[in-house]
Every structure is written in structure tokens, then in C-alpha cells.
């Protein structure tokens with residue numbers, strides 16, 4: 001079985017508003033996209049497998065070898081590619097479900113996502129994965145259109161129906177209103193016409209002193 005989780009047509013959405021010091025145009029090649037697809041394929045194939053002890057030992061050694069190879073290219077967080085490729089599903093961050101954001105306006109965002117067993121609970125999307133998807137699309141909208149940097153204060157998710165695996169789900173977000181530094185957002189996820197989850201969340205605009213990189217104490 002082909003366990004590759006294919007990225008469909010990449011979207012060309014990168015917003016300088018995100019204040020990302022990474023230059024995406026310098027890494028616009030397809031090779032990194034292929035690497036992310038390969039990592040996702042490993043995650044999916046691993047989840048689907050039932051290895052015998054010899055195979056588990058052998059494959060573990062091969063994967064450690066891959067990790068050593070990648071380790072030679074380690075850079076700081078601002079310089080890594082994963083999570084900064086705005087044109088790729090899930091920004092090229094292999095933990096993130098491969099969410100394709102197709103459109104962002106001042107007040108709405110639309111996307112698509114298909115998850116496999118790697119992101120499954122039991123026969124359906126894991127309940128911790130759904131908020132990851134909402135956080136991604138709602139945060140993207142909250143921080144779009146020239147708005148100052150904001151972080152998630154709360155995100156409440158209602159699970160309305162099991163979200164099926166291996167089929168495309170539609171995800172939408174809406175910017176409801178602003179109240180001082182607070183930005184109120186909603187989200188919804190559909191399988192066809194069926195609402196599988198909805199969310200409401202609050203994003204709060206950061207004060208200057210809150211925009212520090214908390215790990216290194218410098219501006220982000």
C-alpha cells in the first residue's frame with residue numbers, strides 16, 4: 001500500500017505580517033517538500049506496521065542513521081525550514097497535520113486537510129489533533145491583514161461527529177470581532193455537509209515585552 005501522504009497543490013500564502021525572520025523565497029525548491037513528504041510517509045508507515053523483533057531492530061538502526069544524517073544540518077530555530085515554509089501544507093512541520101490553507105481574507109480563512117492513521121485516535125481523527133488544525137488556521141487568520149502579533153489565549157473545541165481518516169475535510173475560520181487587544185475567532189470542520197467539529201478561540205495581541213523569544217530572550 002502506498003503510505004505516502006501526498007501534498008496537493010501548494011498554496012502561495014506567506015504574509016510578512018507574521019514577522020518571520022526566515023526568508024521563504026530562499027528555500028522555495030521542491031526538494032524540501034519531498035523530504036517532508038518522506039518524513040510523513042515514515043510516520044504513516046510506522047503507525048500502520050506490525051513489525052517482528054528483527055525488523056524493528058533493523059529499521060530502528062536505519063532511522064537512527066537518518067537522524068544522524070539530518071543532524072549534520074542542524075541550525076537554530078529561526079533558520080530551520082520546518083514550520084517556516086508557508087507555501088507547504090502544515091508549513092512543512094511534520095508534526096502538524098498537512099493543512100492546505102487555500103484562502104485568507106481579512107475576516108475568513110479556508111483550508112483542507114486529510115489525515116491518516118498517524119493522526120488517528122481509533123478509526124477517526126485523534127481528539128488532540130483537531131485543536132492543532134484549528135489553532136493553525138485560526139492563528140493564521142488572527143495574525144493576518146497587518147494585525148500585530150497575537151497568541152492563543154484559549155481554544156475551545158466541540159467534537160460533533162467522528163472525523164474520518166483518509167478523506168479530505170474542509171476547515172474554515174472566521175474573525176468575529178476585536179475588543180482592545182482581544183481578537184475573537186471561530187472555526188468549523190466539515191466532512192462533506194457534516195459538521196465534525198467547531199471551535200471558538202481568543203487571540204491576544206502581544207505587548208512589546210511579550211514578543212521576546214522566550215528561549216533566547218531576544219525579539220521575535
Ligand SMILES: CCCCCCCCCCCC(=O)SCCNC(=O)CCNC(=O)[C@H](O)C(C)(C)COP(=O)(O)OP(=O)(O)OC[C@H]1O[C@@H](n2cnc3c(N)ncnc32)[C@H](O)[C@@H]1OP(=O)(O)O
Nearest residue numbers: 018019020021135136139151152153154180182202204210
Ligand atoms: C515566526 C514563525 C511563526 C509561526 C506561526 C505558526 C502558526 C501557529 C501559531 C500557533 C499559535 C499558538 O499556538 S500560540 C501558543 C499558545 N499560546 C501561548 O503560548 C500563549 C500563552 N499565554 C500568554 O502568553 C498570555 O496569557 C497572553 C499573551 C495570551 C495574554 O497575557 P496578557 O497580555 O498578560 O493578558 P492580560 O493583560 O491578562 O489580558 C488581556 C485581556 O484578555 C483577557 N484574557 C487573557 N487570557 C484570557 C483567557 N485565557 N480567557 C479569557 N480571557 C482572557 C483578560 O481578561 C483581559 O481582558 P480585558 O480586561 O482587557 O477585558
